[in-house]
Amino acid sequence: MSIFCRTTASISRTFTRSRFQPSTLPFTILRPASTMSHRVPKLNDPSLLKTDVAYVNGEWVKAKSGKTFEVFDPSSGKLIGTAPEMDAEDTQKAIDAAAAAFPSFRIKTGRERSKMLRKWYDLMVENSEDLARLITWENGKPLADAKGEITYAANFFEWFSEEAPRIYGDTIPASIPANRIVTIKEPVGVCGLITPWNFPAAMITRKIGPALAAGCTVVAKSPGETPFTSLALAELAHRAGIPKGVVNIVSALKNTVEMGEVLTTSPIVKKVSFTGSTGVGKILMKQSSTTLKKLSFELGGNAPFIVFDDADLDVAVAGAITSKFRSSGQTCVCANRIFIQSGIYDSFAQKFAAKVKEFKVGGGYTEGVTHGPLIHDRAIRKVDSHVRDAEKKGAKVIQGGQKMPELGENFFQPTVITGMTTEMALATEETFGPVAGLFKFDTEEEVIRIANSAEVGLAGYFFSKDVARVSRIAEALEVGMVGVNTGLISDPAAPFGGVKESGFGREGSKYGIGEYQTIKMITYGGMGGDLQK
Numbered sequence: 001m002s003i004f005c006r007t008t009a010s011i012s013r014t015f016t017r018s019r020f021q022p023s024t025l026p027f028t029i030l031r032p033a034s035t036m037s038h039r040v041p042k043l044n045d046p047s048l049l050k051t052d053v054a055y056v057n058g059e060w061v062k063a064k065s066g067k068t069f070e071v072f073d074p075s076s077g078k079l080i081g082t083a084p085e086m087d088a089e090d091t092q093k094a095i096d097a098a099a100a101a102f103p104s105f106r107i108k109t110g111r112e113r114s115k116m117l118r119k120w121y122d123l124m125v126e127n128s129e130d131l132a133r134l135i136t137w138e139n140g141k142p143l144a145d146a147k148g149e150i151t152y153a154a155n156f157f158e159w160f161s162e163e164a165p166r167i168y169g170d171t172i173p174a175s176i177p178a179n180r181i182v183t184i185k186e187p188v189g190v191c192g193l194i195t196p197w198n199f200p201a202a203m204i205t206r207k208i209g210p211a212l213a214a215g216c217t218v219v220a221k222s223p224g225e226t227p228f229t230s231l232a233l234a235e236l237a238h239r240a241g242i243p244k245g246v247v248n249i250v251s252a253l254k255n256t257v258e259m260g261e262v263l264t265t266s267p268i269v270k271k272v273s274f275t276g277s278t279g280v281g282k283i284l285m286k287q288s289s290t291t292l293k294k295l296s297f298e299l300g301g302n303a304p305f306i307v308f309d310d311a312d313l314d315v316a317v318a319g320a321i322t323s324k325f326r327s328s329g330q331t332c333v334c335a336n337r338i339f340i341q342s343g344i345y346d347s348f349a350q351k352f353a354a355k356v357k358e359f360k361v362g363g364g365y366t367e368g369v370t371h372g373p374l375i376h377d378r379a380i381r382k383v384d385s386h387v388r389d390a391e392k393k394g395a396k397v398i399q400g401g402q403k404m405p406e407l408g409e410n411f412f413q414p415t416v417i418t419g420m421t422t423e424m425a426l427a428t429e430e431t432f433g434p435v436a437g438l439f440k441f442d443t444e445e446e447v448i449r450i451a452n453s454a455e456v457g458l459a460g461y462f463f464s465k466d467v468a469r470v471s472r473i474a475e476a477l478e479v480g481m482v483g484v485n486t487g488l489i490s491d492p493a494a495p496f497g498g499v500k501e502s503g504f505g506r507e508g509s510k511y512g513i514g515e516y517q518t519i520k521m522i523t524y525g526g527m528g529g530d531l532q533k
């Protein structure tokens, strides 16, 4: 069954090879017979698409001003719908709702909170087709990737539903014989959550899951580019019976800074968890210092991806494809600098480029498409500038390298560049797009020095079959997460987070819930002693 509505009767659902596709073009381009067609996915449950409203205190509300902002499909450039342009007053209402809900939510048992999260997880699984369609619509990633994201996102609710009943404290031997020391873990309180567009579902569930498991209530600001996925999740939270005020989802585009100021300076909000760029992270940290909030910051990366001469070449190529081109390179843990040892540089480059050539670029709903558009024209400009800068400084584009206007304004060819040097912009800046720059190196010392020269340290990858080297390099890389002989490290069971200017705090795993808790120590005096006769 088609997943689309036709906006005009004439729209053909037959996909053809583009007539703009010159025979020399290095990728297959799959495009609808009419690129101008407005492709609207048909949801099994249309009530999951919430336009013009946000979710506050268990109700669907408009911005008090009545203002809205427009959200566009990055593939077609067409309007998807409008979302409320909320302001400081609207945000304050959401914070007040979360504060009112906190006392009764925090005293629910872990098992009760677990059941709610589990129910929310079940509803995500039941509605995964629709949720994936929404992600593809507003984010652009291919439907198969969007389905993968929904599974990943839902798994954070499953994982933390299992953590909620297992919140333990300690008993600690005291220095004073008559004292007994215990600790208990308490929810930190109302949390402000801010997430980006690149994983419209997973970034928000990775925060809400542990927050609710711990007994916190939340106000989440959805990303301006992709608000509809988070609002669909809010609808499912409602159906799952999450009490009113526990989960609040607000939205803004122009008023983003104003909303951020309220969330980071309100004395009611006790914790801010932010995922996004390092630059914005620094602003939010400064703002949060006025009330000394507990913080978790998942910020930008510039991941080194290192292949040593002794690696299994095919495994390394496959790992680089996964790591570099996931979500068209728009992933914080994507390989950004690919370092290949000189003995295998040419053969790696050849095999890697051949794989990239097989990609199918197009609209995310099109059968067979492997890579979709970038999120907006700013992303295209950045990617293009990195490629042009590398070329100007002597690198060679061996695959791709151009915009794809025949598909739409936000498409860029998956690109492979050889002859990269550390003077090029791609070496120091996160490209956040489908451009793989290959650097040549000779020694471990040299590559680790360059890899660690980045100000950020989120993920790093390397490929080697030498056991001693594996341990040396894993320990030497200044990053929060290391992939050894794999390009895929994301897992709800694994602690996700960075060091240096990639931020601090860990999401997912057994550590994730601690970000939403405080440890209270209780000392009991006058304990022990001789038994009464």
Ligand SMILES: NC(=O)c1ccc[n+]([C@@H]2O[C@H](COP(=O)([O-])OP(=O)(O)OC[C@H]3O[C@@H](n4cnc5c(N)ncnc54)[C@H](O)[C@@H]3O)[C@@H](O)[C@H]2O)c1
Pocket (backbone or CB within 6 Å): 194, 195, 196, 197, 198, 203, 221, 222, 223, 224, 256, 257, 258, 259, 260, 261, 275, 276, 277, 278, 280, 281, 283, 284, 297, 298, 299, 300, 301, 331, 332, 333, 430, 432, 458, 498, 502
């Ligand atoms: N470490 C991680 O887990 C992780 C995950 C995903 C993305 N990222 C990073 O995010 C960046 C890409 O996302 P982006 O371009 O949307 O980042 P961004 O920092 O511009 O925006 C992220 C979120 O913050 C909001 N925001 C922006 N300015 C704000 C302000 N002053 N106050 C309050 N909110 C504000 C945005 O609306 C968005 O919701 C990349 O650097 C990427 O590496 C990191």
Ligand SMILES: O=CCCC(=O)O
Pocket (backbone or CB within 6 Å): 198, 199, 202, 330, 331, 332, 333, 490, 496
């Ligand atoms: O973009 C950053 C998050 C992606 C992930 O969790 O793997």
